[in-house]
Amino acid sequence: MDGDRDDSSSWQGKVHDEEKLAVQIPETAHQISSDSWFQVGFVLTTGINSAYVLGYSGIIMVPLGWIAGVVGLVLAAAISLYANSLVAKLHEYGGKRHIRYRDLAGYIYGKKAYSITWGLQYVNLFMINTGYIILAGQALKAVYVLYRDDHEMKLPYFIAIAGFVCTLFAIATPHLSALRIWLGVSTVLSLIYIIVAIVLSIKDGVNAPPRDYSIPGSSTAKIFTSIGGGASLVFAFNTGMLPEIQATIRQPVVSNMMKALYFQFSVGLLPLFAVTWIGYWAYGNSTTTYLLSSVNGPIWVKTMANLAAFLQSVIALHIFASPMYEYLDTKFGIKGSPLAIRNLSFRLGVRGGYLAFNTLVSALLPFLGDFESLTGAISTFPLTFILANHMYLRAKNNKLTNLQKLWHWFNVCFFGCASLAAAVAALRLIAVDSKRYHVFADL
Numbered sequence: 439m440d441g442d443r444d445d446s447s448s449w450q451g452k453v454h455d456e457e458k459l460a461v462q463i464p465e466t467a468h469q470i471s472s473d474s475w476f477q478v479g480f481v482l483t484t485g486i487n488s489a490y491v492l493g494y495s496g497i498i499m500v501p502l503g504w505i506a507g508v509v510g511l512v513l514a515a516a517i518s519l520y521a522n523s524l525v526a527k528l529h530e531y532g533g534k535r536h537i538r539y540r541d542l543a544g545y546i547y548g549k550k551a552y553s554i555t556w557g558l559q560y561v562n563l564f565m566i567n568t569g570y571i572i573l574a575g576q577a578l579k580a581v582y583v584l585y586r587d588d589h590e591m592k593l594p595y596f597i598a599i600a601g602f603v604c605t606l607f608a609i610a611t612p613h614l615s616a617l618r619i620w621l622g623v624s625t626v627l628s629l630i631y632i633i634v635a636i637v638l639s640i641k642d643g644v645n646a647p648p649r650d651y652s653i654p655g656s657s658t659a660k661i662f663t664s665i666g667g668g669a670s671l672v673f674a675f676n677t678g679m680l681p682e683i684q685a686t687i688r689q690p691v692v693s694n695m696m697k698a699l700y701f702q703f704s705v706g707l708l709p710l711f712a713v714t715w716i717g718y719w720a721y722g723n724s725t726t727t728y729l730l731s732s733v734n735g736p737i738w739v740k741t742m743a744n745l746a747a748f749l750q751s752v753i754a755l756h757i758f759a760s761p762m763y764e765y766l767d768t769k770f771g772i773k774g775s776p777l778a779i780r781n782l783s784f785r786l787g788v789r790g791g792y793l794a795f796n797t798l799v800s801a802l803l804p805f806l807g808d809f810e811s812l813t814g815a816i817s818t819f820p821l822t823f824i825l826a827n828h829m830y831l832r833a834k835n836n837k838l839t840n841l842q843k844l845w846h847w848f849n850v851c852f853f854g855c856a857s858l859a860a861a862v863a864a865l866r867l868i869a870v871d872s873k874r875y876h877v878f879a880d881l
Contacts, residue, residue: 466685466768470537472615473686475694479701480621481614481686481757485677486702487628488754489573489747491710492635494674495717496727501660501667503653507718510671511711518675519703521823524830525680526695531833537685538761539678539821546829555825562678562817563758564796569813570755571793571800574600576728577748584737584744594801600748601797607752608789612776613767614760615686620753627750631730632709634743638733639713639720649722662863669815669860674710675703676822682761763789812868815860823853 499507528542529535536542539559544552575597582591611617617624643649653660677683684695717729726732730743766772772784827849831838838846 466537466764470685471688471691473688475687475697476701477618477621478683478687478695479698479706480625481617481683482677482698482702483706484621484624484628484750484754485757486675486706487632487709488570489577489631489751490569490674491713492573492631492717492729492747493727494670494710494714495721495729496725497670498667498674499714499718500723500725501653501663504651504718506664507667508715510668511674511714514671515675515703515707518672518822519699521826522676522680522699523696524826525822526684526699527692528829528833529681529684529691529695535685535691536681538764539681542681543825543829546832555821558817558820559678559761562813562821563761565813565817566678566758567755567793567796568800570751570758571597571600571604571797572804573728574604574748574751574755575800575804577730577744577751580728580731580744581741581748584741593804597801597804598797600751601793601800604752604755604797605790605793607756608759608763608793609782609785611756612781612785613764614683614757616776617753617756620756624750624753627746627753628709630746631743631750632713634735634739634746635713635729635733636716638735638739639716639729642732642734643716643720646720649720650724651718651722654723662866665859665863666867668856669812669819669864672822673813673818676818677758678818678821679758679761682764683757759789759793762792766792812861812864815857815864819853819857819860824850824857827853 498511502510525539525542531542532545534545536545540552540556543555575593578596578599579591579593582596611620653664655663684691687694687698713729717732718725721732724732730740730747733740766788767784770784770788772781774781776782827846831843831846831850835843
């Protein structure tokens with residue numbers, strides 16, 4: 439820790455010190471330092487193997503094709519592990535623990551960076567939560583269609599049901615560490631829909647005629663969809679809330695977090711890779727953005743898989759909503775027993791209101807692929823790659839060689855350009871879909 443203080447001495451002048459002091463860092467109302475690295479590893483793995491994986495065949499592989507899709511997924515995983523490790527190593531920078539992403543950015547840069555980082559993170563997590571509610575609604579609708587394809591119940595209705603269930607779970611689960619047994623339940627649910635999707639895709643692929651693996655669309659459309667697919671690549675592996683997850687881990691926090699990251703990017707990646715590549719192999723460029731709607735098999739098996747996807751989305755959403763819950767609970771002093779009347783009432787009113795608004799947006803604009811691309815462009819790129827490299831560059835400036843500094847600056851510039859290009863592509867995709875779909879569309 440003394441070494442960390444020496445690292446910062448060359449650039450932390452008087453003005454910067456005053457700016458840092460202007461950032462008021464509140465104590466948290468949630469638990470910290472209570473979880474093992476293994477539990478945190480399962481939190482991370484739950485995030486990357488959520489029901490979002492059922493869309494990667496269509497959202498990543500279809501616009502990129504075999505070579506770019508496979509190589510891109512592997513490279514994105516390696517780059518994401520590297521970038522996340524940079525953030526993890528700064529968790530105790532300057533001799534203090536930074537339990538929120540914005541706290542770390544505020545400590546390094548000052549008050550403005552604190553606010554900007556919180557804004558980026560809020561957008562990132564809000565859009566991820568929106569996607570989870572859409573996914574949960576799609577899973578429920580898929581079950582309904584298996585038994586009654588009469589179009590009486592439309593997707594917005596199922597999204598409303600999904601939002602209500604997510605609210606009940608948020609009220610019952612006070613903080614991230616309280617997930618515990620639910621992480622085991624989430625793992626079982628993930629295995630159910632991933633195994634079903636893989637087995638039924640293999641069965642369909644073996645019996646199907648030759649598939650078309652070419653990238654669809656005109657030359658211009660291919661360029662924009664490929665850029666969007668690249669944004670979805672980084673979206674697949676990153677949370678945008680690593681310090682908040684690391685805050686729950688026991689000491690020594692850096693080495694334990696690295697164990698959790700290695701678990702996430704080794705064992706945790708295997709199901710994601712398998713379902714993404716096998717789904718694309720089975721259906722080619724006709725793969726849908728929700729793989730379970732492409733597979734053929736016994737109705738009861740598909741019902742089980744879709745219900746598993748629905749329930750897992752409810753659990754996974756709680757992970758990505760927890761920074762907002764922590765902010766609200768801390769701001770309004772919600773401490774003590776989770777079952778206290780005041781605390782229950784607060785979670786009912788505040789979390790219920792937050793998720794009600796999220797559900798409304800989900801039903802209004804249920805374009806799942808667009809959300810992934812735009813989220814990757816405007817928030818996941820900056821939080822995970824640009825900010826991580828630049829924070830590490832600033833914090834470790836004295837200990838880095840010129841070559842290492844050049845490497846980090848290259849990453850900042852490269853991902854900055856990639857973020858801009860991905861944002862343009864995502865906005866174009868939204869504009870195109872807005873012409874094809876109306877609000878509250880029944881997709």
